[in-house]
Amino acid sequence: MVPARRRGVDGCADYCGRPPRGPDSQAAGAGQGGPAADHRHGGGADLLLAVFAKFGSGPPHAVVLSKGHSAAALYAALHVHGVIAENPAETYGRSGSLFTGHPNHKLPGIPFATGSLGHGIPYAAGWALAQRLKGTGGLGIAVGGDGELQEGLVWETAQIVQAKGIANFIYIVDVNGGQNDGLLEEISPVPRLRERFEAFGFHVRELDGHDYGEILHAVEPLPDRPLAVLARTVKGKGVRAIEGNPDAHYAKIPEKTAEKWKRSLS
8 A cells, every 4th residue: 555655645746746737727728617626726636636546546446526516626636647648628628528517437537427416425335335246345435525415315325335334435525614605504514424424334534635645544445334534625725816715616717817826836
């Protein structure tokens, strides 16, 4: 595991040094996207970079981005790890491009198309169960958001994971406190997350979702029960104009603005 962790840290540092390939550039090029969710210092990008560094991007493991509106971060992470050769920033969101606004399963490293919140969780759990039955040792890894926890399907899946003893399932929650319409605490709070997941038989680890080392260390499966990783993050971390601002969940980014943001981070 040590070599994978070393590659993960190096890969993440390399990514941060190449801003034209990041989600900011993709959203600017398309005039769309969820910049606070996709932004390269945001939790979504950090989490995906670390997970791909540790587990790779193909069978027997499956990494499913359930919060599909962060597709730009997914494309960027796969590009950094060499899974997708083409720079997604060149065509993201444009007519005819495979880099669509939600994950496109026609691209390598993306096992399922996602976007309807909550649906990626059972995809990953189902994959995990199938790998257990096949004896491959593969994992099903879901990456979702805390706003997504308002979806009943998430907790139905947790119940099935417990009932079927799917210990090779990892659920990573990007806990940033925001969603499309504002702050979770003002719309529909989801308190006591550790206790909720523990009630469904999960082992729970909490961490700083911007710390690559912590992420790489925490996403270690257990032999006897599923794992829930609660990654505390800040939306748009590092860019003052959108950091922690739920209004930036979806917004158009002018190209000049994107360039300014990238310069401020370099």
